[in-house]
Amino acid sequence: MDNSSNSGSMSVAEWAKAPESIMPAADILSRQSGVLESHLKQVNMTSSQIIINLVVMAKKIMESDxxxxxxxxxxxxxxITLPKGFDLSKPTxxxxxxxxxxxxLFVGSTDATGEWVPNEYSFKNFPGxxxxxxxxxxxxxxxxxxxxxxxxxDAGKGKVVRxxxxxxxxxxxxxxKPRKGNGAVRNYIPLxxxxVKPVAVFTAPPELVPVNEDGYALVTVVQVGPGKYGFCFGTAENADITSLIADGYEFHKERLAAAKAQVTVSMDKVASKKSTSTAAV
Structure with a gap:
């Protein structure tokens, strides 16, 4: 696969007219991701642009073997692991x-070593x-x-979102999926x-931590000593994740640290790695 591209002045709209290779569009998304990370206070306009470009790419990709x-x-x-039977036209x-x-796969940046780093904000807020x-x-x-x-x-209680x-x-x-519980349900997780910067990061089998449509999950944690906690298992993905996360954030927001902006390295300065194998889908 030829990973070279001349996308410095190209837009996804122009790429979509004759999409011969993914890399020019991937270049564009990587540059836009840098803007997203650098201007979080202006995130709405940039996010809309990236989302629209991603959907255009998705439609073109599904039309071409x-x-x-x-x-x-x-x-x-x-x-990046793609689920078995990957098909962007299916709801799940x-x-x-x-x-x-x-x-x-497409929204993120390469770090100083050339490794791809997905943008955490985007994959929690864009997919739905x-x-x-x-x-x-x-x-x-x-x-x-x-x-x-x-x-x-209509977001309820007379509030309209756009x-x-x-x-x-x-x-x-x-x-x-329908959420469990009879309490009031918030309609979305606070931006x-x-x-928020994670206080700890752990690895676990994906099936042990089922996430909701926004990429969030609830887990059961047990105290195993003073200031020490152990992860046991995730919660059913149809649990009322949205309300619990919103409530938890409101309770802890004054003591939470914000994540630092990722360092973005221009793709044309990082040697692209050629794939020698094909992932199963």
């Missing part, structure tokens, strides 16, 4: 919103909106921009949650 194969090769290179693949790994927009008959940047700009949804939040709500209404 060559682009689909190249996507799998890129996933191998960037060490192996229990996962396919837009979640797709976002991890992307899955809703993918169903639109529009397939180009202009058409999808119009759709997203005019999208509204754009990305509206797309997420509409997607959740169709694809989310600020995405900027």
């Amino acid at each position: 060559d682009l689909s194969k190249e996507m799998v090769e890129l996933a191998t290179t960037r060490k 693949v192996d229990g996962v919103n396919p837009m979640l790994p797709f976002t991890r 909106a992307m899955r809703h927009l993918y169903k639109s008959a529009e397939a180009d940047v202009h058409g999808l921009t119009t759709v997203l700009e005019n999208l509204t949804a 754009g990305i939040e509206a797309a997420k709500l509409k997607d959740r209404a169709v694809n989310a 600020a949650v995405s900027k």
Whole structure:
């Protein structure tokens, strides 16, 4: 796979007119990710642009066997696992919103060693909106921009949300599993949650920690000593994750540290690694 590209002045809209290779579009998304990380206070406009570009790419990739194969090769290179039977046109693949790994694959940056680092904010907040927009008959940047700009949804208690939040709500209404419990349910996780720095990171089998459509999960933790805690298992993915995370954030927000912006290295300064194997899908 030829990983070279001349995408310095190209847009995804221009790429979509003759999408011969994924890498020019991947270059564009990587640069936009840098903007996303550098300007979190202006995140809404940048996020909309990236989401729309991703959906345009998804539609083009699903129309082309060559682009689909190249996507799998890129996933191998960037060490992103695609679910078995990966298909962006399906609402779920192996229990996962396919837009979640797709976002991890294209939104991020390479670090100083050339390793791909997905943007944590994006894969927690983009996939639901992307899955809703993918169903639109529009397939180009202009058409999808119009759709997203005019999208509204009732968030309850007289509140109306627009754009990305509206797309997420509409997607959740169709694809989310019913939540357990009789308490009041918040409609979305506070944006600020995405900027919180994790206090600990651990690895576990994915099936042990089922995540919801936004990429969040609840886990059971036990105290094993003074200031020491052990992870036991995850909670059912249809638990009321949204409300619990929102409540927990409100309780702890004054003592939580914000995540530092990732260092973005331009892709043309990092030697691309060629894939020598193909991931199973």
